[in-house]
Amino acid sequence: MRIVDIRETAIPLKSQLANSSFDFSEMTTSVVAVITDVVRDGKPIAGFAFNSTGRYACGAQMRERFIPRIRAAKPEALLDGAGLLDPEKILACMMQREKAGGHSERSIAIGTIEVAVWDALAKIAGKPLHRLLAERFNGGRTVDKVFCYVGGGWYWPGQTISDLQDEMRRHLDAGYTMVKMKVGGLPLADDVKRVAAVKSILPPQAELAVDANCKFGRDDALAYAKALAPFKLRWFEEPCDPLDFALLAEIASVYGGPLSTGENLFSTPDVENLVRFGGLTPARRDVIQVDPPQAYGIAQYARTLAMLARHDWPRSLLFPHGGNQMSLAIAAGFGLGGAESYPGVFGDFGGFADDARIADGFITLSERPGIGFEGQAALYRIMRELVAG
Numbered sequence: 001m002r003i004v005d006i007r008e009t010a011i012p013l014k015s016q017l018a019n020s021s022f023d024f025s026e027m028t029t030s031v032v033a034v035i036t037d038v039v040r041d042g043k044p045i046a047g048f049a050f051n052s053t054g055r056y057a058c059g060a061q062m063r064e065r066f067i068p069r070i071r072a073a074k075p076e077a078l079l080d081g082a083g084l085l086d087p088e089k090i091l092a093c094m095m096q097r098e099k100a101g102g103h104s105e106r107s108i109a110i111g112t113i114e115v116a117v118w119d120a121l122a123k124i125a126g127k128p129l130h131r132l133l134a135e136r137f138n139g140g141r142t143v144d145k146v147f148c149y150v151g152g153g154w155y156w157p158g159q160t161i162s163d164l165q166d167e168m169r170r171h172l173d174a175g176y177t178m179v180k181m182k183v184g185g186l187p188l189a190d191d192v193k194r195v196a197a198v199k200s201i202l203p204p205q206a207e208l209a210v211d212a213n214c215k216f217g218r219d220d221a222l223a224y225a226k227a228l229a230p231f232k233l234r235w236f237e238e239p240c241d242p243l244d245f246a247l248l249a250e251i252a253s254v255y256g257g258p259l260s261t262g263e264n265l266f267s268t269p270d271v272e273n274l275v276r277f278g279g280l281t282p283a284r285r286d287v288i289q290v291d292p293p294q295a296y297g298i299a300q301y302a303r304t305l306a307m308l309a310r311h312d313w314p315r316s317l318l319f320p321h322g323g324n325q326m327s328l329a330i331a332a333g334f335g336l337g338g339a340e341s342y343p344g345v346f347g348d349f350g351g352f353a354d355d356a357r358i359a360d361g362f363i364t365l366s367e368r369p370g371i372g373f374e375g376q377a378a379l380y381r382i383m384r385e386l387v388a389g
Contacts, residue, residue, distance in 0.1 A: 001083055001124070002075035004044060005035045006067045006113065007386050010057035011050075013347050028057040029349060030109070033386045034116040036085070038124050047120025048373050048383040051112040052293050052322045053346050054263070061109040066094040070113075084124070087117050088299045107266040107296045114297025115326055115371075123370040130365055133333025137302050145362040146331050147338035149209070150174075151323055153181020153198065154345070161197045168198050174343070175358030178207040178234060183224065184215035192227050199231055211237040214264065218247055225255035235260040235287050243270070249279030252286075260287035263321035266295045268304045275311045282313055287337070291321035292330050305334060325352055325371045332365055339363070348378040 013027045034047040051058060070078070073093050080086040094110045122129040134142045150171045153164060164181070171179050181198055183191045199208055210233055216224060221239045228236055235258040240247045242264035252259055259280055265271050271290060280286035288308070292301040305315065316337040320327040323342035331339040341363070342350040353366055353375030366372045373380050 001079060001085060002037050003034055003070060003078065003085070003117075004037050005033075006062075006070060006116075007033045007035070008059045008062050008067070009382075009386055010059050011348075011382060013053065013349060026056075027053070029053065029055075030057040030059050030062065030112055031382055031386060032062070032112050032116045033383060034113065034120050035387060036120050036124070040123075045120055045123050046383075046387050047116040047118065047123065047370065048386075049112045049114075049116035049119060049293055049326060049371070050324075050349060051108050052291050052324065052326070053342075053349060054321075055104075055108055055294060058109040058112070061106055062113065066106075066109055066113060069093050069096055085117055085121050087114055087121070087297065090114060090117055091297060091299050103266040103270065103295075108294045111293045111295055111297040111300070114299065115293045118298050119370040119373070126369050128365065128367055128369060129329040129371050130332035133298070133330065134335070137305075138333060138335045141335055143332055143335070143365070145364045146328060147361055148176070148328075148341050148358060148363040149178035149180060149207075149319075149338060149361070150176040150341045150343065151180045151211070152342075152345075153179070153194070153210075155182060155185040161194060164194060165197055165201050168201060171343075172203070172206065175360065176341070177205060177361030178209065180209040180211055180237070180340070182213065183210045183228075184212040184220075188220070188223055188227060191224075195228065195231055207234040209234040209237060209260070212239050214238045214241055216240050218250070221247065221251050222254060225251050229256055233257050235285075237261065237287075237289075238264070245273060245277040245279075248274075249277060252279030252281075252284070258285040258287060260289055260319070262287075262289040263291050263294075265290060268300065268307055271304050272307050272311075275308065275313060282317055285317060287317050287319055288313070289319050289321045291327070293322070293326055298330065301330065302334075323350060325373055325376065328352060328363065328365075329371050348376070348382060352376070 009031050010028045029050050031050045036045050038045045078089050091114055122132045131142050168179050216239055237260040239251050292298055315335050318336045319338050320330050323340045328339045368375055
């Protein structure tokens with residue numbers, strides 16, 4: 001078995017969404033195809049991935065460093081003892097001659113390629129990726145559904161509070177029992193009105209989280225923490241710069257509810273510093289949201305989980321960022337707390353398979369081999385064209 005070719009392309013998201021800090025009008029993402037020499041039904045098996053959302057395409061690093069390193073390696077050097085592609089060896093190959101630190105400059109490009117390798121590996125095994133991951137990293141404990149919350153409440157031009165409430169009602173009608181909305185894009189008083197309006201329409205069993213997208217400095221973060229405390233939110237997400245662990249710890253000391261962060265941490269040492277110095281604790285039900293395709297991929301994520309286990313951090317409090325088929329498979333395979341969803345946003349890159357359904361807050365998993373992009377017609381068309389080209 002060997003990798004025949006690796007191809008990448010950049011695709012614009014074409015979204016006018018905005019959070020508290022930026023809009024997505026210029027956002028692009030890298031789509032990757034890892035083509036193998038294993039042939040099924042007359043076609044070589046290819047694995048696919050994209051670099052999640054919220055970061056720009058990273059094809060330059062792939063073309064200049066990481067793809068050439070894989071191509072230059074001896075094929076047998078990238079295989080495990082059973083003669084199968086070994087993601088850990090492929091990760092090590094891509095990391096040759098890389099200096100310590102500076103993670104996000106390379107972690108996203110490397111992670112996207114690495115996740116595409118896993119997609120190919122699961123297809124070759126004829127298994128959904130979540131089952132392959134469960135066998136390797138979760139003692140074989142598989143699940144057929146995963147808790148899933150919906151990310152919404154974006155800032156739209158001309159949006160009214162009534163529009164926001166209608167959006168959240170649609171999510172509830174679709175089967176979600178937890179919704180998340182943005183804060184920080186308006187003055188505090190206006191944002192509090194938005195949160196109160198959403199909270200007012202939620203049934204008693206439903207939960208609400210808010211996401212500030214790293215917007216606040218100290219004064220604003222503490223003001224929001226005080227104003228949001230009465231709403232009993234499931235979590236207050238990214239209230240400050242993701243690497244300002246001292247400020248995060250200060251917020252945690254005055255905000256009684258759970259906090260969440262981690263989607264903008266790209267290495268295991270950064271996540272360890274978060275749990276050492278960021279003031280988050282499992283006892284408060286704080287949540288860590290690392291995005292594996294942006295943080296060196298699945299093999300490295302397994303190492304991050306091992307580190308968190310040493311700090312007594314339960315997998316039930318880990319929710320990978322992304323809102324896509326990759327994060328869903330990872331959440332299911334590793335036995336994590338759940339996944340997020342972005343229905344109707346991010347163009348072809350948001351959401352799950354076309355036939356996916358939510359019921360009572362849970363999404364039923366597909367049995368398609370690999371990650372399951374083949375069940376997303378519009379996205380798979382992009383990936384298929386990359387292989388055909």
